[in-house]
Amino acid sequence: MTVPQIAPELAVSRWFNSAAPLTLSSLRGRPVLIHAFQMLCPACVAHGTPQAEKAHRMFRETDLQVIGLHTVFEHHAAMTPVALEAFISEYGLTMPIGVDEAASDSRMPVTMARFAMQGTPTAILIGRDGQVQYHGFGKEDDMALGARIARALG
Amino acid sequence: MTVPQIAPELAVSRWFNSAAPLTLSSLRGRPVLIHAFQMLCPACVAHGTPQAEKAHRMFRETDLQVIGLHTVFEHHAAMTPVALEAFISEYGLTMPIGVDEAASDSRMPVTMARFAMQGTPTAILIGRDGQVQYHGFGKEDDMALGARIARALG
């Protein structure tokens, strides 16, 4: 069970697919789905990232905000913003994607640590009230995720 | 767009996986998902029927009622109740499954005609008020179906 808690703020060093930076405080009142991934994480590439992109497109008519978060905690020299940009282009991703801010004293980036994520892929669903409704590590079932999003929207 | 309408009643000649016959009138107040299929319909076997079974299991804690409906409109001699019983056993299906009542004057069975279904697989979602909320023919996306069910439950 997830203990309800106010989601901490994002710390993002660069945005792709977004004209302006996104913050959870400015998104308060809307449900937010955060998909944390790494571009060289096989389960992200095969499942989690296309799933988040699908949600972004499927719920376009609603006020759900889907955010991809590139939470690099290993192979830092390989998964640079330049590499991420190529990845986003090759995989045709259109959802806003932020680069989780590197920490000065840890391999784990700042937002990943604030949310106490266990790895990638991670899905975090935040309600209109800013509380974390769901925090899951690993493969999410499409049907279950669709139901969670609809409940957050309803 | 689906025009809201009160769902017609089921006409079922035999039930599997249900101690007693199910009727939509007695289920009024609960959301109902009907999965119409034929055991020799490739898209049903590969996708629709496992999807309905997954919904049956995933929403077990809710008051959603999932109903499989064997709507035989072709190959009647092949898709008998005896054959269906073997199919249910081999595929490990646990949701209630009704055999749509054969019509005396048509290849299309009674419930299938009442709902004006176009073929199999068909998914029909009925709200707590007995109105048809969704009627789809063909492959349903898992995420979209999960969201529809959650909205019907909410």
Next chain:
Amino acid sequence: MTVPQIAPELAVSRWFNSAAPLTLSSLRGRPVLIHAFQMLCPACVAHGTPQAEKAHRMFRETDLQVIGLHTVFEHHAAMTPVALEAFISEYGLTMPIGVDEAASDSRMPVTMARFAMQGTPTAILIGRDGQVQYHGFGKEDDMALGARIARALG
């Protein structure tokens, strides 16, 4: 390891997709791939039977003979020739398919017993010399099967 042995003869009560009955003795000199299946066996429907049909089409230019064999050893009342005919039609199968002859004293049909098959799906590859080169029960990998067929042809 498969001990090389001359394949026993087929016993088939009815053929589909073949103008005349096929016998292994008349096919001597050509490689033969036998795919034993049941139309209500989930692993056959999802994998083995489409794989055999693919081999039938892929090696059409060679003298490989692919034979589907409906080896019903359970749910006999459900998997009748009438039902098989509908199955063949619905799944668009074009390879020759024989109904393994029912045994008078056993649930297991005659050819299945002669080959000592363990269940369905089973793949049996017979060389030009009539010897069994491979006998496998369960899911066959496409790449491995392609290689086996090419070796039998070479």
Next chain:
Amino acid sequence: MTVPQIAPELAVSRWFNSAAPLTLSSLRGRPVLIHAFQMLCPACVAHGTPQAEKAHRMFRETDLQVIGLHTVFEHHAAMTPVALEAFISEYGLTMPIGVDEAASDSRMPVTMARFAMQGTPTAILIGRDGQVQYHGFGKEDDMALGARIARALG
């Protein structure tokens, strides 16, 4: 149809998963499967690269040599050897993989140009005599590839 021709030599700037550099001239007498890929090419990651790795493992007992070739012709700043090393680790690749040598005057690397490859993924099968037996661009079917390899080995 592929016109038989002697395969040109590889030009590789760095090897992974190989104690020593591999050359086609020293491999003469053995069949060689070259899988040309880019680590950010979706069809490579989803299909071609795992397929080549599977062939590498499946034919381990034979004298087939599988070679992965990282033919970067776009997003050069993203697909560096450092990034490739992380990719190889994350995807658990064990086949020898060479980095196609960058050309001084072209975005297309040297080996890719010598073989006149059209893009990634590309599969090239070289016979024991050093001649190109097959050159295919795009998705290869597992069964067809297994058969091609077996013919090259036979």
